[in-house]
Structures are given as structure tokens and as C-alpha cells.
Amino acid sequence: MSSFDEYDAFEASERQSLAARAMAARPTPYLEGLNTEQRAAVEALEGPVLMLAGAGTGKTKALTTRIAHLLNTGKARPNEILAVTFTNKAAREMKERVAVHLGQTIEGMPWMGTFHAICVKLLRRHAELVGLKSNFTILDTDDQIRLMKQLIVADNMDEKRWPARQLSGLIDGWKNRAWTPAQVPAADASAFNHKGGELYAAYQKRLVELNAVDFGDLLLHVVTIFQQNQDVLAQYQRWFRYILVDEYQDTNVAQYLWLRLLAAQHKNICCVGDDDQSIYGWRGAEVGNILRFEKDFPGAKVIRLEQNYRSTPHILGAASGVIAANTGRLGKELWTDRTDGEKVRLIGHWDGEEEARWVGEEVEAQQRGTRGAAGRSLDDMAILVRASHQMRAFEDRFLTIGLPYRVIGGPRFYERMEIRDAMAYFRVVVSPEDDLAFERIVNTPKRGIGNVAQQKIQTMARENGVSLLEGAHLLLEAKGLGGKAGNELRKLLDGFGRWRELSRGPKITVTLDDTDVLDDEQAPLAPQYGPPALSHMELAEIILDESGYTTHWQNDKTPEAPGRLENLKELVKALEQFENLQGFLEHVSLIMDREQDEAEEKVTIMTLHAAKGLEYPVVFLPGWEDGLFPSQRSMDESGVSGLEEERRLAYVGITRAEEVCTISFAANRRLYGQWQSALPSRFIDELPEEHVEVLTPPGLYGGGYGAVGMNTGNMGASPMEQRATKADVYNSPGWQRMQARSSQRPVSQPRESRNSVIDLQAVSSFTQGDRVFHQKFGYGYVMGIEGDKLDIEFEKAGAKKVVARFVSAADRADDVPF
DNA sequence: GTGGTTCATATTTTT
DNA sequence: TATGAACCAC
Numbered sequence: 001m002s003s004f005d006e007y008d009a010f011e012a013s014e015r016q017s018l019a020a021r022a023m024a025a026r027p028t029p030y031l032e033g034l035n036t037e038q039r040a041a042v043e044a045l046e047g048p049v050l051m052l053a054g055a056g057t058g059k060t061k062a063l064t065t066r067i068a069h070l071l072n073t074g075k076a077r078p079n080e081i082l083a084v085t086f087t088n089k090a091a092r093e094m095k096e097r098v099a100v101h102l103g104q105t106i107e108g109m110p111w112m113g114t115f116h117a118i119c120v121k122l123l124r125r126h127a128e129l130v131g132l133k134s135n136f137t138i139l140d141t142d143d144q145i146r147l148m149k150q151l152i153v154a155d156n157m158d159e160k161r162w163p164a165r166q167l168s169g170l171i172d173g174w175k176n177r178a179w180t181p182a183q184v185p186a187a188d189a190s191a192f193n194h195k196g197g198e199l200y201a202a203y204q205k206r207l208v209e210l211n212a213v214d215f216g217d218l219l220l221h222v223v224t225i226f227q228q229n230q231d232v233l234a235q236y237q238r239w240f241r242y243i244l245v246d247e248y249q250d251t252n253v254a255q256y257l258w259l260r261l262l263a264a265q266h267k268n269i270c271c272v273g274d275d276d277q278s279i280y281g282w283r284g285a286e287v288g289n290i291l292r293f294e295k296d297f298p299g300a301k302v303i304r305l306e307q308n309y310r311s312t313p314h315i316l317g318a319a320s321g322v323i324a325a326n327t328g329r330l331g332k333e334l335w336t337d338r339t340d341g342e343k344v345r346l347i348g349h350w351d352g353e354e355e356a357r358w359v360g361e362e363v364e365a366q367q368r369g370t371r372g373a374a375g376r377s378l379d380d381m382a383i384l385v386r387a388s389h390q391m392r393a394f395e396d397r398f399l400t401i402g403l404p405y406r407v408i409g410g411p412r413f414y415e416r417m418e419i420r421d422a423m424a425y426f427r428v429v430v431s432p433e434d435d436l437a438f439e440r441i442v443n444t445p446k447r448g449i450g451n452v453a454q455q456k457i458q459t460m461a462r463e464n465g466v467s468l469l470e471g472a473h474l475l476l477e478a479k480g481l482g483g484k485a486g487n488e489l490r491k492l493l494d495g496f497g498r499w500r501e502l503s504r505g506p507k508i509t510v511t512l513d514d515t516d517v518l519d520d521e522q523a524p525l526a527p528q529y530g531p532p533a534l535s536h537m538e539l540a541e542i543i544l545d546e547s548g549y550t551t552h553w554q555n556d557k558t559p560e561a562p563g564r565l566e567n568l569k570e571l572v573k574a575l576e577q578f579e580n581l582q583g584f585l586e587h588v589s590l591i592m593d594r595e596q597d598e599a600e601e602k603v604t605i606m607t608l609h610a611a612k613g614l615e616y617p618v619v620f621l622p623g624w625e626d627g628l629f630p631s632q633r634s635m636d637e638s639g640v641s642g643l644e645e646e647r648r649l650a651y652v653g654i655t656r657a658e659e660v661c662t663i664s665f666a667a668n669r670r671l672y673g674q675w676q677s678a679l680p681s682r683f684i685d686e687l688p689e690e691h692v693e694v695l696t697p698p699g700l701y702g703g704g705y706g707a708v709g710m711n712t713g714n715m716g717a718s719p720m721e722q723r724a725t726k727a728d729v730y731n732s733p734g735w736q737r738m739q740a741r742s743s744q745r746p747v748s749q750p751r752e753s754r755n756s757v758i759d760l761q762a763v764s765s766f767t768q769g770d771r772v773f774h775q776k777f778g779y780g781y782v783m784g785i786e787g788d789k790l791d792i793e794f795e796k797a798g799a800k801k802v803v804a805r806f807v808s809a810a811d812r813a814d815d816v817p818f
Numbered sequence: 819g820t821g822g823t824t825c826a827t828a829t830t831t832t833t
Numbered sequence: 834t835a836t837g838a839a840c841c842a843c
Contacts, residue, residue: 087832116833138833160839215833250832283831387829409831443819450819485819590833609830631829649830672828673834 030068030101038062041270041303042069045242048263048297049270050290054334055277055319055655056310056615063244063272064094067109068101070242082240082262083112086247088591090613091117094246111240115255117590119218122225122236129229130208130221137212137427138589142420143436144168144214151202155195162193171200175216176284178223178254180204210435219254226261237265248273248293252284260296267297275330276323279609279649281641282634291330308334310615312341314691315661319654321688326644334655343693344654344661348680351668352390352623356397359383359620362662363403363603366618378404378601382616384608384653386629389671390622391605398603406598408606414588418553418564419571423585425543429499430582433467442468445552447488453481457489469496492547499543503581505532536580540572608653619657624650624665624681650683662695663687 034042041051041062053059067083070076085091091113099105111118120138127134139147148171149164170192174184181201189197207213213221226233243263245251248271251259263269271293278287294300308316316334323329349355369375383394391407398405413419421444427437442457443449460480461471472493475481481489532539544550550568553561578584604616623629630646638645654661665680770782 114833140833218833279830280832282829389828412832446820448819452819607830628829633829645830670834 026072028069028072030065030072034058034062034065035307037303037305037307038065040301041305042066044270044301044303045070045073045075046268048267048293048300050248050293050297050300050302051270051272051305052274052302052330052332053272053305054274054308054332055652056308057305057334058307058309059272059274059305060093060097060246062305063246063270064097065101066270067094067098067244071098071102076241078107078109079111080239080241081109081111081244082118082242083109083244084115084118084246084259086114086250088114088117090114090246114590115258116215116218119222119258120590122222123213123218126222126225126229126232129225129232132208132213132221133211135211135431137210137431137434137585138218139207139212139214139436140415140420140589141168143212143440146439147206147210147436148199148203151199151206155199155202157193157195162195167192167196167199170196171203172216173284174200175214175220176252176254178220178257180220180224211433212436216254219258223254223257223261226258233261234265236262241266241268243269245269245271246273249275249278249287249290250280250285251289253286253289256286256289263297269297274332276326276332276648277612277652279612279645279652281638281645291328304332306332306334308336310658311336311655311661312338312659314341314343315654315657317691318344318661318687319651321691322647322654322683322686323651325686326647341659343691344663344687345695346684346687346692347662347664347695349664349666352393352666352670353397355622355664355666356393359394359622359662359664360397360401360403362620363618364401366660376618378603380616381618381620382604382606382611382614382656383620383622384606384611384656385623386608386631386649388607390628394605394622404600404602406602406604408604409610413567413570414591416564416567418567421549422540422544422568422571423588425547425549426540426581426585428469428496429503429539429543430585432469432496432500435461435468438468438472441547441549442472442489442492445548447492447548448484449489449492450485453485453489456480469493495543495546499539499546502534502539502542503532503536532580536578536584537572537575540575540581544568544572608649611656612652615656615658617657617659619653619661621650621653621661621663622665623669624663624684625669625678626681627676627678628669629681630683647683647686650681 031039031042035058038058038061041049042065045066051059051062053062067081070081071078083091083094085094095109095112098109110121113121123130123132123136124134127136145164145168148167149159152159152162152164152167174188179185179188181197181204184197184200186197189200192199207217226236240262243259243266245259250273259269259271271290273290275287275290278285278290281287294302311319311334313336316336320333347358349358363378363381366376366381367378385391385394388409395405395407397403414423421441424437424440424444427434428441431437439454442454457468457472457475459471460475460478461468464471464474466474472489476486476490476493534542550565553565553568556564575581575584578587626632629650630643634642634646636642654663663684665678665684668675668677670676768782768784
């Protein structure tokens with residue numbers, strides 16, 4: 001603690017001369033090539049700064065140049081700058097680019113990283129202040145849910161009616177708001193069968209017992225420590241002279257509090273963000289944080305970066321037109337001095353498969369080169385969807401035409417079952433008291449240690465107040481488990497004993513020097529053993545082999561098995577970069593991504609969320625249908641703010657495109673095995689006409705069909721009816737295919753919420769015996785009417801009482817579109 | 819304790 | 834449709 005005061009005193013005078021000298025002596029080549037606003041953002045080093053940086057305006061450039069400038073002018077040493085990002089990727093990129101600006105690699109910027117990585121570092125130093133030991137483990141979502149399930153069962157609750165997933169979501173939400181169990185408002189705590197608050201408290205207690213934290217805890221604990229220990233907070237407040245935050249619009253309350261506490265001393269905080277790109281409200285991000293910045297930090301400079309270096313004017317115009325419909329924006333309009341480029345292209349299709357087929361052909365056309373233009377690389381094209389299930393149509397299509405593609409998202413490397421299993425083995429070897437890991441693999445692969453045996457282990461462990469592994473030892477000693485289970489457990493325990501021996505060399509005695517510096521890479525853990533005779537990679541292989549885990553997948557006949565073995569090999573290879581298993585496990589919990597470098601050119605398919613921050617020359621935005629995008633669920637759950645977040649997602653999507661942006665929609669789509677029809681997205685109505693070119697879909701003549709949706713406010717009649725004749729549709733290849741699949745013919749199905757005309761008809765016109773359709777229950781007949789409720793006998797779902805407006809008439813005409 | 823069956827369920831996701 | 838979890842029969 002005192003080291004800080006000394007440091008301050010020592011530095012105070014020296015710093016000034018240092019800065020003066022640096023300014024005078026060091027050139028600032030990195031300032032060249034910045035525009036006026038970027039330069040202002042870089043040079044406003046003192047005091048709070050809000051950098052409102054629109055898409056493609058050189059935000060990262062400004063941010064990294066600012067850091068370079070801080071260092072170059074001697075305002076701060078590398079270890080006095082706190083620079084936070086959300087993803088490891090962003091942190092990595094930032095480090096690299098700062099180094100480029102300075103023309104040298106920067107020696108240790110230990111406080112540049114994700115919120116979580118920085119919090120781990122802080123928490124390991126001060127763990128004891130929240131009842132943890134500094135070697136706490138970080139649980140993944142899997143562990144978290146298993147733990148909660150145990151608590152729910154222990155509370156005699158029906159785990160089916162009250163799923164652990166839901167509790168986990170609830171508690172995560174509370175942690176995002178920086179609520180400890182004691183701080184959860186009564187109204188919220190009574191959620192989850194009035195047990196939410198209690199279960200949260202029980203969960204936190206259990207975590208401390210396990211010396212474990214979940215992701216939310218990383219921030220929550222650090223905020224708690226700061227709030228309850230003025231002296232600790234004061235250290236860091238003084239230490240971090242300059243704070244920079246990326247993607248500020250994505251911060252949640254806990255992160256906001258964390259930043260506000262740390263910035264309170266020097267107030268040199270620079271937050272960069274774009275309220276128009278706030279798309280993570282559903283996971284706790286508070287747009288309010290960015291909207292409120294000037295109030296939180298009086299005298300803040302607000303700098304807007306609006307000159308866009310990415311996209312053509314038409315693309316920007318289309319994006320601006322859409323986002324303009326949102327309210328409560330900080331206000332910002334992208335512009336460019338470019339004058340080239342084609343309009344945003346809009347095209348409607350008969351169904352999702354036709355849409356996929358068209359996109360496939362378009363990708364191939366772009367690859368070959370169109371209208372004399374040079375062909376493009378597949379790497380330069382991306383298909384951005386709202387929900388991952390939309391990817392399938394494209395994958396299917398691309399597989400059949402042999403178009404190479406890559407899917408971003410889906411289960412990450414470290415989230416895969418086999419990787420988690422393998423890591424659980426490592427965890428037990430490294431920390432024998434890791435009960436959750438032990439539980440995970442005690443019977444994986446199947447070795448006959450089932451529920452009953454596991455219960456016995458649990459009981460033994462609990463009665464003696466020891467870990468499960470220790471409990472298992474006691475159980476065998478007490479001869480409490482015989483037969484196959486006993487034998488197998490014996491073998492497993494012997495294995496763990498052996499592996500643990502192998503994992504460490506001879507015991508040596510070392511005194512832990514209690515350093516209090518803040519600039520080391522990580523808090524050193526005292527080594528108590530010499531170097532082992534075996535490399536940790538060899539050890540990992542031995543563990544996986546001897547435990548029978550490798551064999552398990554070798555014997556597995558499912559098509560995924562070879563891939564899983566491949567992943568296990570990858571895992572062992574990944575160990576190479578770490579000194580030992582422990583080091584690996586400590587880091588890996590925070591690094592879930594592991595992008596493999598691919599040589600082959602591929603089109604990218606991903607969600608709009610995953611695309612934030614990326615850019616592609618050619619972008620396809622399929623599935624712009626009301627209910628899908630904007631998503632019905634968002635609108636149902638969050639009303640107008642949900643719709644506005646969807647709109648921001650549309651904005652993010654369009655602004656990913658550099659040269660060519662193509663929006664499309666389909667009139668019919670198969671969802672959960674049922675055909676659904678939909679109207680073009682309301683966002684399509686919001687595209688300014690002058691920036692859009694309507695393409696004619698294949699198989700249709702007369703054009704107009706693709707123009708649907710350009711007129712706003714069309715109620716009742718399907719846009720298709722307005723613009724396309726039935727003959728157009730019947731002649732389209734999509735329709736003909738549809739005829740062939742008579743069993744799965746699409747049904748026109750009015751949606752519930754948007755079209756009030758249909759709703760009114762529905763309420764007023766049902767009589768007994770009517771054939772009706774319900775979104776969830778399918779077809780049925782009205783058996784009785786009670787006010788606005790109908791008794792319906794559904795063909796599949798049986799008898800239900802349903803509110804009339806959720807049901808539509810299903811006469812024969814409804815079996816055919818229009 | 820395992821394996822096959824049925825049943826419900828169905829955004830967006832980083833750390 | 835298709836996936837995962839829960840349940841029941843061996």
C-alpha cells in the first residue's frame with residue numbers, strides 16, 4: 001500500500017520533466033493521417049471523454065493512437081493505463097495496433113484486456129476479502145447449471161417446472177446489475193417460485209465453499225471489494241491514471257460501477273462506443289450508460305466520429321434511413337466523401353430455399369466477376385442472419401452446389417463436450433478438491449459408477465467435510481462400495497494419484513515473496529515442487545489414455561467421433577503454449593475462442609450479432625420478414641425497446657457492407673417443420689427508396705413482385721397480392737416445387753400481433769364447427785364459445801381453451817396461399 | 819446402471 | 834423438423 005504513496009511522491013516531479021522531454025524529443029508520426037475528430041479524440045488526454053464512433057469511422061485507430069500518444073508523451077507508463085474490451089480478440093488487436101503506432105512492441109501493458117481477464121487478476125490479489133482463496137476456479141456455464149440443479153433439487157422443487165437454466169439466467173441478470181444476494185429487491189427475489197433470492201444466496205455460499213466463481217462473480221466480487229475496502233480501491237484509483245473503454249454501449253451496470261469507481265480519482269476516462277450499435281440489451285447491456293455519460297462525468301468532452309471509411313454512400317444512406325426511426329439516440333449521421341457504388345439491392349423470394357439458392361448463385365456470380373468487374377474472393381462475402389437456424393438453408397444449398405463456406409459461432413472449441421471432459425480430468429489432477437470436475441468425469445467414460453455409487457460418495461464426503469475425491473477414498477477404505485463400481489472407482493482413484501505424482505516434480509521449499517506491485521503479468525503462485533520429469537503434454541496424453549477417455553471415443557461409432565478425437569489432439573497441442581496444466585486451466589477459462597486459420601477461401605455465414613465489428617465487401621442480409629427480423633419474441637418480450645434493438649441490429653447488418661449489400665426476404669418459410677408465411681420486414685419499409693434497387697426474382701416476369709414492402713402501412717392484403725399476379729407466382733419455380741410437395745404445402749397464416757384487421761375478423765366470426773388454425777396447436781374445430789375464449793378440439797394437440805384472437809379461420813382457401 | 823423410448827421445445831452470446 | 838432431456842423397462 002505504501003508503495004503507492006512512495007511511488008506518487010517519487011514520480012510527481014520526475015513525471016513532469018519526463019513528459020516535457022518526451023513531448024519535445026519524440027516525434028508523433030502516428031498523428032498523421034488522422035482526421036480532425038480522430039485527432040481531437042487522441043489529443044484530449046485529460047479529463048473524461050466520450051468518443052461516439054459510428055460504424056467504420058476509425059474508432060480502433062483513434063483508440064490505439066490515443067494509447068500510443070499517452071505512452072509517447074510520457075503521461076503514463078504502460079502499466080498505468082487501464083484499457084478494457086469485451087472480447088479477447090479486441091484486446092489482442094488493440095495490443096498489436098498500439099505496438100504498430102509506436103513502432104515497437106510494448107513491454108507489458110498488463111491492464112489491457114477484457115473486463116473479465118482484468119477482474120480475474122484483481123480478484124486473485126484480493127480474493128480473501130470476499131472469502132475466497134486466490135487459486136479459486138472459474139466455473140463454466142455447464143458447471144454453473146449443474147450446481148444450481150443440485151440446489152433446486154435439494155430444495156425439493158420440481159426441477160422440471162423450475163429449470164436450472166432459468167435460475168441461471170435470473171442470477172446472471174442480478175449479477176449484471178451488481179446485486180449481491182442481500183441487494184436483490186424483494187420483488188425480484190420472489191421470482192422463481194418465491195425461491196429466487198434464497199437460491200441465489202445458497203448458490204453463492206456453495207461457490208465460496210467450492211472456492212469457485214462464475215463469470216458474473218468476477219465483476220461482482222471486484223465491485224464488492226472496491227465498495228467495502230476504501231484502501232484497496234484507493235490504490236487502484238491512483239494507479240490507473242488513464243482509463244479507456246471500448247464498446248461502452250455494451251457495458252452492464254456492474255461494469256459501469258466498476259469503471260466509475262476506478263475513474264473517480266483521476267477522471268481520465270475515455271469511453272468509446274456507438275449507441276446505434278447497442279445490440280446486447282438482452283444480456284444486461286445498458287444503453288443508458290452511454291446516454292448518461294455526460295451526467296456521470298461533468299465536463300466531459302464529447303467527440304463524434306462520423307466520417308465513414310468503409311461503405312458506399314448508398315449503403316450508408318440505407319443504414320441511416322433505418323436507424324432514424326429509433327428514438328432517444330445521441331444523434332450521429334455517417335457520411336463519406338465517396339461517390340461510387342451501387343444501391344442496396346432488395347429482392348423477395350417465394351420461400352427460404354429459393355432465397356438460399358439465389359444467394360448461392362449470386363455468390364458464385366460475384367466470385368466469377370460481374371459486368372466486367374473482377375471476381376471477388378469468397379473470403380470477401382458474408383451472409384448475416386438473425387437467428388442461427390436460418391443458417392441451415394444456406395448450408396444445405398452450399399453443400400449441394402459445392403460452395404465452400406464457414407460458419408462462425410456455434411459451440412466454441414472449449415465448449416465442446418470432449419474438451420470439457422478432458423479439462424475436467426486435468427482439473428481434478430491439478431486441484432483434487434474440484435468437486436464439479438470430479439462429478440463430471442467420475443462416470444465418463446461409463447465405468448459403472450452410477451447414481452447409487454455417486455450418492456454414496458457424496459454422502460461420505462459431506463459427512464466428513466471433505467472433497468468428493470477424498471470422500472471416494474474414504475468410501476473405499478470403509479469398504480462401502482463393492483463389486484464392479486468399487487473396482488472401477490479404485491482404478492480411477494489410483495489413476496488420479498499417479499497422475500498427480502507425475503504432474504509435479506520433487507517437493508522443494510520456497511518462501512513466497514509477498515509482492516505488492518501491480519505491474520506483474522499475474523500474481524505468482526508459490527511453487528512448492530520442482531519441475532516434473534514429464535512434460536505436461538505427455539502427462540495430458542497419459543491421463544486421457546489411462547482414464548479410458550481416448551478409447552471411449554475410438555470405440556464410438558457415431559460420425560462425430562473422429563472429429564472429437566481430432567479436437568482432443570488439438571487440445572494437447574494447445575497446451576504447448578503454457579508452462580503447465582495449471583497455467584493452462586487458469587487461462588483457458590477466459591479464452592473460449594480458438595479460431596483456426598484456414599487456407600481455403602470460403603463464404604462466411606454468421607449471425608448479425610457475431611458480425612458486429614466486422615466488415616465485408618459483399619454482404620447478404622436474408623430473412624428480412626416481420627416476426628423473424630424483427631424477431632417476434634423480442635417485440636413480445638421487450639416491446640418498443642425490443643423493436644429498437646432489432647432495428648439497431650439491422651443497422652449493424654447494413655453497415656457491415658463495404659461495396660454490395662443485398663437484403664432479401666421470403667414469403668414462405670419452414671419453421672419447426674411447419675410452413676409459415678410472413679410479410680416483408682417493417683425495416684424494409686424504412687429503407688429510403690433512393691438508396692434501394694429492387695431486383696426481380698428468378699422465375700417471375702413483370703418485375704413488381706420484388707418491390708413489395710416499399711409502400712408502408714399496407715394492412716390486410718398481402719404485399720404479394722398488391723404487386724404480383726397469381727400467374728406470376730404459379731409460374732415461379734418455387735411454386736412448382738411446392739406443388740410437388742403437396743404434403744407440406746404452405747398455409748397462409750395471419751400473424752397475431754400486427755394485423756388488427758385479421759384479429760377483428762377472427763374474434764367476430766367464429767361459430768361452432770369452424771375449422772381454425774392456431775400457431776402452436778395447429779388445426780382444429782371450434783367446439784364451443786365462451787366470450788372471447790374458444791373451446792377447440794385440435795387435431796394434434798387435443799382439446800384446448802384458447803383466446804379467439806390467437807386463432808385464425810382455416811377454411812379450404814387457407815390451404816393455398818392467397 | 820444402461821439403453822432405448824417418448825416428450826417437450828424451439829433468438830441473439832461473450833467471458 | 835430435430836434436438837436434448839427425462840423416463841421407463843431391462
